[in-house]
Amino acid sequence: xxxxxxxxxxxxxxxxxxxxxxxxxxxxxxxxxxxxxxxxxxxxxxxxxxxxxxxxxxxxxxxxxxxxxxxxxxxxxxxxxxxxxxxxxxxxxxxxxxxxxxxxxxxxxxxxxxxxxxxx
Amino acid sequence: xxxxxxxxxxxxxxxxxxxxxxxxxxxxxxxxxxxxxxxxxxxxxxxxxxxxxxxxxxxxxxxxxxxxxxxxxxxxxxxxxxxxxxxxxxxxxxxxxxxxxxxxxxx
Numbered sequence: 070x071x072x073x074x075x076x077x078x079x080x081x082x083x084x085x086x087x088x089x090x091x092x093x094x095x096x097x098x099x100x101x102x103x104x105x106x107x108x109x110x111x112x113x114x115x116x117x118x119x120x121x122x123x124x125x126x127x128x129x130x131x132x133x134x135x136x137x138x139x140x141x142x143x144x145x146x147x148x149x150x151x152x153x154x155x156x157x158x159x160x161x162x163x164x165x166x167x168x169x170x171x172x173x174x175x176x177x178x179x180x181x182x183x184x185x186x187x188x189x
Numbered sequence: 190x191x192x193x194x195x196x197x198x199x200x201x202x203x204x205x206x207x208x209x210x211x212x213x214x215x216x217x218x219x220x221x222x223x224x225x226x227x228x229x230x231x232x233x234x235x236x237x238x239x240x241x242x243x244x245x246x247x248x249x250x251x252x253x254x255x256x257x258x259x260x261x262x263x264x265x266x267x268x269x270x271x272x273x274x275x276x277x278x279x280x281x282x283x284x285x286x287x288x289x290x291x292x293x294x295x296x
Contacts, residue, residue, distance in 0.1 A: 104286070106232075106288075113273075113275065113288060113289075113290050113291040114224075114226070114232065114275050114288040114291070115288060116277075116285065116286040116287065116288055119286070128284055128285060130285055131285075164231055164232070166232075169222075169234070169237055171238070172220075172222060172237045172238045172241075173279065173286065174219065174220070174221065174222040174237070174277040174278050174279060174286055175222035175234055175237035175238065175277070176222075176224065176232070176234060176277075177234050177237075177243060179231035179232055179233075180231065181231055182231055
């Protein structure tokens with residue numbers, strides 16, 4: 070069974086760093102792209118970027134380039150999203166999602182979401 | 190920059206047919222996919238690659254494209270179909286994925 074299990078909710082202060090995770094199981098992790106998607110409170114979904122764990126090829130939405138870093142560890146089948154300096158506007162739910170193998174715009178499995186709250 | 194536009198909300202009577210649309214320049218080049226999100230849940234893929242349904246999605250869901258408009262049609266809407274529906278496509282560069290703003294469906 071394919072599963073994407075994300076790390077738990079985080080409460081941070083502005084300026085702090087953070088790394089959240091997405092543990093994958095039930096399939097060959099290095100053979101699929103993994104995306105990160107943001108959902109701000111009461112808002113829609115935003116594609117942040119994507120990584121191919123097989124070779125670490127990474128693409129970013131220009132709106133998030135330089136603000137976050139996407140990485141993956143094939144040895145633990147885990148993808149990561151990290152910030153070096155959080156802002157209040159980073160408060161959101163973050164989802165990881167597996168890209169459908171042959172259709173880049175489709176995500177067939179999703180993590181449960183990680184709530185990130187940034188407040189002083 | 191590229192973007193996908195959706196109506197904010199649509200309603201349909203139980204058992205009737207509803208069409209949810211998504212407009213964007215990139216749709217004339219790339220197929221749309223559709224995801225549904227229910228409150229406090231992760232999204233679920235309902236249509237991919239123009240008109241393909243993942244396992245477990247009922248056949249009352251179908252997709253189509255005409256020009257720069259993609260459509261998701263639910264024929265015989267059920268109460269469990271309520272939720273926010275998001276279209277996705279590539280941007281004009283082909284390198285990135287776009288989400289539409291989402292359409293809240295009320296049955």
